[in-house]
Amino acid sequence: MAVVTTPASAGGEAAAAAVRRRIAGRSTDIVGIVFKCLLIGALLLTVLILGALLYEVITGGWDVLSSDLGSFLSGRLTSRAEIAGVAQGLAGSFWIAVFVVVLSFPVGIGAALYLEEYAPQSRFTRLIDVNIRNLAGVPSVVYGILGFAVFVRALESVTGGRTLMAAGVTLAVLVLPIVIITAAEAVRAVPDSIREAGFGVGATRWEVVRGHVLPYAAPGILTGTVLALARALGEAAPLILVGAVTGRLGASYEVLDPSQLQERFTAMPIVIFTWAGQPNADFRTLTAAAIVVLLVVVLLANTGAILLRNRYEKKR
């Protein structure tokens, strides 16, 4: 007696045979194999492009990086390729990082805490929520216009115009929605049982947040903030609009000298942008070397944040 029985109607016998063949036979699934190869191809192509980029950049800048690294890191922006260096770019990027950390981290984490812990389910809360998500999708040039109109022009008495301070605040504003969103996700992941235990022994909401929720969510918040900082270090378009110097930058300060905050400035992405536009072939080597310097910082930050998040996810 056949295991598979089908009604002996039109095509029944053929269908039964096909099913028996499918279950018991060993036909190769060609379409499946081709599809899987296409998918792997897509992934491989992506990885290869990344590899080509890193290879191009490292070999392009190798001359400068291997021989003159010290003078490259301490040189300034000039039009003479032999003595040009990224010191001013590094100083500018350093101070931008300081502004981002000091301004947007507390405000962003505070806003996330309000939205997740304190906010009632009202239209106002939903408005803030939608607003933050929209702000995260606004192009960076538009933040540059905000920086130019508000921090450079309207607040010129405070920032001094097209200065490092204006740039730092602009980038802090740009990065704020990202900090809020990632911090909110980290806080949301804290189990309610922890909060309820705190309330159960009579703590106020702030005491619960400060003593239990924040420490529990700290790795996730840290990951988000490091990713946001790495993003801020790589942005160039807002800096162009806020008046970063793209040619020769005369004055040069010690890295930690805060008086440069009210002066014209440059930053690593702008240095790269300036040099990339130079027709002189020597500048191509310099551009590649500057890219390597920037990538080292940005990729280290990103990798660190990802590793931190993976470890944190494994622990929970």
Next chain:
Amino acid sequence: MTTIEATPLQLADLRGNPSRMRKESAVRGLLLGAATLSIVISALIVFSLVREAWTFVTEVEAASLWTSGWFPRRGLYDVKTLLVGSLLVTLIAMVVAVPLGLGAAVYLSEYARPSVRRVLKPVLEILAGIPSVVLGFFALTWISPEIVQRLSDGATQFNLAAAGIGVGVLTIPLMASISEDAMRSVPLSLREASAGMGARKVTTSTRVVVPAAVSGLVAAFIVAVSRAIGETMVVAIAAGATGGSLFTTNAFRPGQTMTAAMAAQAAGTDSVKGAALTFQSLFFVGMLLFLITLALNLVADRFVRRVRQRY
């Protein structure tokens, strides 16, 4: 034997320590201020754009809006040059990003073993962290000579196609991660039911999982488009046309997008000067860009919310 006096509980006893309560409301007010700051920022963006853009819209001569090209310092504000440029770059970027990003996402979510996934996902996230200036340099020095100029003989060194491919590479990780999230949120039961009916893996992936995740995939696409339209530095470095640009539909020649036009106007000279409305044209283009990406983001948000509701 002593007896304990039982005084009735007063309301005042249940109220907390006043200093704790004061601290509580102070903190709450502070955090509310932080959250409201985001609305202030939005208002500032709109305000800074609208003020000068309005001047442009009311004072511009209609004739200068339909000329041979975008030359703001000479008073030629042909907006369609910028719109077509942005469209070309975005189109080419999507041709690159959608197949690669979607393919990578389907592989990572349906086929990859956990060990493979653990290695490949961070690689994609590293690609996501590469600054756009770097990709612009790569587009100019490698994509343009190796790819674009091999495809077309008439291609110049600076061209929109190289910039488009660069923007596409930039957008692949975004497309891949949102698509993968959408596909992973499809319940396992659907895949198991499909396999239980005798479907092959490829059939399950393409006929069951992808259609089930389509809202998330559309959201991923729209977010990617929005990112591509807003990308500045890749185009500014690789597409040429810093002073102004003639209207062109040829992707193998230099061109200009909305974003790079704004950057070009602010860089170059030390301040934004030129013909009468040059300064305001910067804000006008910014306003256009802001409205387009806002619309795209609102639509994408609607799709993402629909994905969350289903499951």
